[in-house]
Amino acid sequence: MPAIATSRIAILATHGFEQSELEVPLNDLRAKGATVDIVSLEAGEIKGWDEKDWGAAVPVDRTLAEANVADYDALVLPGGQINPDVLRVEKAAIDFIRAFDGAGKPIAAICHAPWLLIEAGLLKGRRATSYSSIRTDMINAGAVWEDRAVVLDGMIATSRNPGDLDAFVATIVEMVEQGREKRQAAE
Template identity: 65%
Template sequence: MATDTPLASRRILIMATDGFEQSELEVPLERLQDAGADVDIASLESGDITGWDKDDWGDDIEVDLRIADARVDDYDALVLPGGQINPDLLRVEKQAIELIQGFAKAGKPVAAICHAPWLLVEAGLAKGRRMTSYKSIRTDVANAGANVLDEAVVIDGNIITSRCPDDLPLFCDAIVDALAKAHAPAE
């Protein structure tokens, strides 16, 4: 494999539903695939989900599997795109929250951007952590016990958070770096 594919043989799960922020799913998907990873999209139901693109509905993306069928052991990391609608719908779904908790418990990277830290709050993963989020939910994240920072990317153990689409390059870099380090060969 070429050296520009640091994530060859890595499997990443992106969990989303209708109303995901278009760029926050598509940019990590493309970047992780370009780095050599196999990326699956999990949602509540089979079929397509529709993104939200700035101020209106965006494009559809095909779902690879239902959240109910996703298994932590099959993946190396979990990516949670934001948007206001997507995480708000997912945070009331028991199977979605249990999947996030499973990735965290396994020590695998869990990356959440924009409004997706709501999912980390719901999963009980915010207390005592350094995190960031979109500005409108920072109070929610702080009230859940996180130390909220206004930085492009905040990494606390296996939890990676970012604020908004402007942070996507650094967010994606952090995911790639976390996976490369987690699977670096022993010397």
């Protein structure tokens, strides 16, 4: 059985996430058998942004205070302009991201979500991509920015935009498989 089918993945988001950047990974990963939790700052629902206006709400499975990195195999960070901008000033969110990195677990960020990786100090010297409007932010944070659909550097994957979602999800699956193999080899 593929590791993705028995994995548990956290999607960290809050109000203003780009609708497709949360829903496509959520639905595709669940379709592959993964257990996927929406983790957010507060219980209840969070509302997406769908291109030019507010989108649909999704239920929160766990608050950030309830979520434990040890329970997850990977972390997905959807973009949108609002979502990562709100999360990057929340110490608990940045600590959660750093803990995934510290545990050597996969982190996947799309569009504007690499702002969170910048805030967590995880991009210096790493190859990465993002939505074009934050390219300078990425370079100023020390990333080696590449204009590619998805860039994988170690256990951190970054992707440009919603047009790259199929490649983004495929990279998440690949990272979960590789991460499981590495952890099993270390045991």
